[in-house]
Amino acid sequence: MEAAAWGFVGTLVGALASIGTSWLASRSAATAQREKVHLEWRQQHREFQIKAATELQEILVEFARATGQIRHIDEMREAEGKTGKSQIDSILSELYSQHIRRINVLLGRIDSQAVQGAFADVKKASIEIAMGIGISTKTMLGFSDVIEFAGVALSGYLKSIYETELSV
Structure with missing residues (x-):
């Protein structure tokens, strides 16, 4: 037993x-x-951030170009002696609005406060330029600096993404 x-x-x-x-x-x-x-998930998030930041870099260049075109139209109006509210070409105005909307959408996808802040300055400066007649050369140079700072912020953000290791 x-x-x-x-x-x-x-x-x-x-x-x-x-x-x-x-x-x-x-x-x-x-x-x-x-x-x-x-x-x-982290790899997908990383790819998403890279894509959004890259698109934002591309739209930044197009946006700066559209803002410069708006300023050029204003200068031509001033040279002709026209005053009052700027009569921006409707296609250019729509393009500018599309760029603003696209920037806002892309910024919502970016996880960087530095980039967010840089683009807040870009939008503020561009609105001043797009809405005003008699904008000085100093203002335009300031806008150029703001665009450059936003580009640097985006580049720094992309660099930080690429330098981050995604090991388990």
Whole structure:
């Protein structure tokens, strides 16, 4: 009878060891799966940030060009002696508005306060230029500096993204 008792104890210990091993393996697999999903999410987030920042760089150049064109139209009006509200070409005006909307959408996707702040300055300066007649050369040079600062902020943000390692 004693052998049967030891056999039962052995079976019980073996079953508990098997359950423990299964639990540890299951836990380890679940942890590995969570880490894999988290890494994939970080990779997708990184790609999303790169895409948004790259698009923002492209739109920044187009936006600066549209703002410069608006300023050029205003200068031509001033040279002709026209005063009052600027009559910007409707296509250029719509292009400018599209750029503002696109910048706002892309900025909503960017996780950088430095970029957000730089583009707030860009929008403020561009609105002053687009809405006013008699904008000075100093204002236009300031706008150029603001555009350059926004470009530098975007480049710095992209650099920080590329330098970040995405290991598990």
